[in-house]
Amino acid sequence: MGCGNSKIDKEEIVRRCKTRTRLMKQLVKSRQAFSASHNTYIISHRSAGTALLQFVTAFAGKDDYNVPPTPTVAPSSSRLETGDDWKTKSEVVTTGNFIKTMITEFSNNPEITSEIAVVMPAKSNDLVEIMREINELFATAADACSEVSSLLGVSSFSRSTSHSFEGSKVYGHLNQSLCSMGLLKKTDSLEQFEESIEGEEASSWSGSHSSTLSKLYAWEKKLYLEVKTAETLNLEYQKRIVQMRKFESRKTEGVKTEKTKKELEKLESRIMVTSQTIETISSEIFKLTQSDLYMHLVELVKGLMGMWRTMHECYTKQMHIAKQLERLINVVHSSSPSESHWRSTYQLEQKLQQWQLALYNLDKAQGDYVESLVGWLQLCNSPITWRIYTICEEWSLLIKRVPMNLALDGIKNLLGSIRSLMVQQEEEQKLERRLELIKKEVEKKELELKLLEENKYKYKQYSTSEDGNKEPEVALKQTKVESLRGKAEEERAEYVKMVTATKMRTFTILRTELAPLFQAMSDFARECTLSFEFVQDKAKTVGGGGEGHDVKMLVP
Incomplete structure (x- = not known):
């Protein structure tokens, strides 16, 4: 079988x-x-x-x-694009507060045509x-x-x-x-x-x-x-x-x-x-x-x-x-x-x-x-x-x-x-996170400096440094704080530059x-x-x- x-x-x-x-x-x-x-x-x-x-x-x-204000365009102005099998003619007319662009497209076959109207607010x-x-x-x-x-x-x-x-x-x-x-x-x-x-x-x-x-x-x-x-x-x-x-x-x-x-x-x-x-x-x-x-x-x-x-x-x-x-x-x-x-x-x-x-x-x-x-x-x-x-x-x-x-x-x-x-944008976010860390570090060091200055009179021994009458420890702490502030400012400037570049890149794409x-x-x-x-x-x-x-x- x-x-x-x-x-x-x-x-x-x-x-x-x-x-x-x-x-x-x-x-x-x-x-x-x-x-x-x-x-x-x-x-x-x-x-x-x-x-x-x-x-x-x-x-x-x-x-x-x-x-910017739309320049006045005469109704008769037109643009003709010619291809092998297709032609496009656009006519821009400003009427009141609107721009109306009439686009007429036609092929070599006279029966195949289309007219498209694009209307936009002129301002x-x-x-x-x-x-x-x-x-x-x-x-x-x-x-x-x-x-x-x-x-x-x-x-x-x-x-x-x-x-x-x-x-x-x-x-x-x-x-x-x-x-x-x-x-x-x-x-x-x-x-x-x-x-x-x-x-x-x-x-x-x-x-x-x-x-x-x-x-x-x-x-x-x-x-x-x-x-x-x-x-x-x-x-x-x-x-x-x-x-x-x-x-x-x-x-x-x-x-x-x-x-x-x-x-x-x-x-x-x-x-x-x-x-x-x-x-x-x-x-x-x-x-x-x-x-x-x-x-x-x-x-x-x-x-x-x-x-x-x-x-x-x-x-x-x-x-x-x-x-x-x-x-x-x-x-x-x-x-x-x-x-x-x-x-x-x-x-x-x-x-x-x-x-x-x-x-x-x-x-x-x-x-x-x-x-x-x-x-x-x-x-x-x-x-x-x-x-x-x-x-x-x-x-x-x-x-x-x-x-x-x-x-x-x-x-x-x-x-x-x-x-x-x-x-x-990822680089921008990295810079933002890095800037936030530095800002927190600056705030922390500034708080430590403030506490140190408030308690300086509790010390029994004093010494005068060449650049002032402050204790060496306070001066050293202040130097570190100023250094961090400068670094934070540099990071902020770099971040702002990146933000501006990203916005400009986005705007350019659009x-x-x-x-x-x-x-x-x-x-x-x-x-x-x-x-x-x-x-x-x-x-x-x-x-x-x-x-x-x-x-x-x-x-x-």
Whole structure:
């Protein structure tokens, strides 16, 4: 029996079905990872904006920051940046108390244009308020991901509790469908199997991409079992045919011949039933692929295109707002930094790192998802799967073509500056602790000197030193105190110098390194938008085919 199963497993059609089942299982898990990484990216994106605002709020608590009066700009003044495939035209208009910058972006394709309005107070002198605008745009960009979250199957529970469980990487609701899949067993009839599918659907998100993949996986497993059964029956049928011919050639007794004929008739009947079952399963896979899967993928591409377009607009606005920081004038005070500033710096470093990692994981999860989908589609011989395959192939090329390192390096550069600032703050804290120790030592020695001077008349013997009429012991103690005071003053001067340098370093980071970050993220989001627009156009060009074709083509 074992040898027979081993031989059947080596059959091309069985191996093909087994591979299809494995790829569909992998696709289900890839969708789960894609959904989880997408949700994690939303969380990290919001957190990065919040951490940046807290960092600036803690930093700007005691210093003055002023924006010089905005020069009058004629409404007709404009700037045109030209690239190979993209042009940007910005027009700055001063109206009343506000500056309105209209940024029109257009590619060589006249149908792909976007207009972004950036409005800022013309006389804003509040660094925190400027950063609050940037933080709101972080939130707006994160909100733009909600449609894709719904398409990927991120439940409302996960989104509502995401702020409380930012570190969570596994979501229970994402495992429900996988658990139900593990309960799938070989049924006695196709009707019972369909009932089990309907029961599974009821506990999942009805009509969602998640439930569609779950059903496809269940059908693929059933198809694999039926194809394997069919091959087993065919093998047995061929053996009986050979046996029958031997009986006929040898003119053996008619009893054995009749028995073999009856067994052949039973095998033929079972083969026919199995073939009909395989055709029915293939029809179900075809219908799911043609209707649900295709529409889900088209909607997902459309949702991702809209998401990155909104993100591009938000990043572009943030970039232009951040450029206003370059005009800030800082009057740095030597006041001691607050503990909240140190904590907020550490928090910002953590959130930037999480944002960078989440973006990388999102890109990888998306690539794994598309790769699994393409692998499964390649083994399905149907015009409708070819239509989806064409879309997914372009999607796969998109992932490889989009300059992910552009965004990752943008975050990395700011992250590196924040880490260098943390090193500087650590030195600052060391100097502060050392200064505190010296101050305590000075206070201790001053108290000892005071007690010694108060009790000098109790001594019976006196001696006069060359520099005065004080006792040598008192003079020596006073010399030590003065030395410590001088050392404390030197330490304080060094500490003040370090505090000023740290504040200036922080101020420089805010003035010069936020705009490049948002520029990099804007360019990356723009490339994603254009790429998904191309994929969507590709979907439209191949969207008309696939109807009315023979569903048997789905059978391996």
